[in-house]
Amino acid sequence: MTGQNVDATEDAGQRFQRRYRKIFQHSNDAVMIVDLERDEFVDANPAAVDLLGYERDELLDLHPEDIHPDDLQEVREEFVSQVVEEGSGFTERLTCLTAGDDEIPAEVSGAALDPEGSDGAPTRMIAMLRDISDRVERQRELEDKIDRLERFASIVSHDLRTPLTIIKGHASEARKTSNTEHFEKIDEAVDRMDRMLSELLSLARAGTVIDDRRELDLETVTRDAWDCVDTLSATFEVESTTALYGDGDRLREALANLFENAVTHGGSAVTIRVGRIDSDEKIGFYVEDDGDGMPDEIRDTAFDWGETTDSEGTGFGLAIVTEIIHAHGWEIDIAESTTGGSRFEIVIEES
Structure with a gap:
């Protein structure tokens, strides 16, 4: 009996070891x-x-x-x-x-x-x-969304307060004096609010994941973007083209904002050039102008939300650009063009 119990115990131990293994x-x-x-x-x-x-x-x-x-x-x-x-x-x-x-x-x-x-x-x-890479990535995305919401709340509460104050003040004066000049100021403030809200919605959309990717031609997408912009007497030149793989609608939006930025800061007669970047260090494309350029002290904050040197601007144009570029997994840098103007380099791949 004792031998049988030992054998049974050994068998149980062996079975446990096999299960563990x-x-x-x-x-x-x-x-x-x-x-x-x-x-x-x-x-x-x-x-x-x-x-x-x-x-x-x-x-x-x-x-x-x-x-x-x-x-x-x-x-x-x-x-x-x-x-x-x-x-x-x-x-x-x-x-x-x-x-x-x-x-x-x-x-x-x-x-x-x-x-x-x-x-x-x-x-x-x-x-x-x-x-837990997926969990960490989801947490990072959630934190980014929370940060985005906080920034939107800050912008809405701060930047929209100014035109609302203008409207309130001029409406009060208009009731007292019936001066039409006050109505013009109200219209201007309403237009600014409309632009700001439109760009805020665009900015919110810009940060979402890019899904609709397809092969695009740089010249085609930039010319389409140029046709969507009030470029006054500015000149547009495509120096070279390249194949891109991205969301055409979103890229047109980003390019249109770059063109508008060049016209706003470079003047109505500015010349804007687009071309491919294909060097040992990086691959991508550029948008440059022959305007006055961007001072070094401004470059570090140029892509920040609400950052602008134009009293009539909202400061969201370049923020929209960088959100769209980053959503594609690319990078964007600001340099000086050969003529002393601004040069935006969109880097798709670095060596």
Whole structure:
């Protein structure tokens, strides 16, 4: 009977080991066994290999500091110490460095494993890592939306107050004097509010994800944008063209704002040129003019919401441009044109 009980106990232990190994091997989360005394990895499952980009043998030759170089001290103080003292722990503030030097945000839960050391502390722990890149990205997008809403609220409450005050003041004077000049001022303030609200709505739309992407020709889309702008006697030249992959409607909107900006600040007779950028450093296109250019002290804030040097402007034109460009995953920079005017460089790809 005793022998049969031993055999039964051994069979149960073997079954437990097989179940444990199957869970370890097939878990969707990265699972690693860490030797706490030697500060090294003892075992790693296939998900850990996939997550970190190492072969299993390579991974087992590494140390935790190789995987978490930036926050290892914090992990030891807040996570590992919790596992040692309480038997389990959790943290979502962990960055894993892969074999390709990519940083992956992860959450990790851990539990102490037997046997315990001579001082009663565990000598090994099991650590389960989960890639939370999607969660972090969603959180970042939510924070951006909240920031956008806060900026909109600030603009609406601040910038619209001025024309409303003008309307109220001139309406009061008009009732007293019946002077038509007050009605003209009211009309001007209403027109400014209308422009501001229109651009605010455009700005809100500009920051959304670009979905309708297709192949476009730079010359075609810029000429379409030019036809939509009141360009007075300004001159438009396409020096070269290139293929683009983007949302045509949104790009026309961005280009139209750049053209309007050039006419506003460069004068009605300004010449605007468009062409491709294809150098060893970057690929993209430019919009430049032969106006007076943009002072260095203004360039750093030119794309900020509400930033303008034009008393009649809303300050949202260039903000709309940069929102649309960034929504495409591109970058925009301000430089000086060969004639001393402003040059906006839209960088699609950098070397």
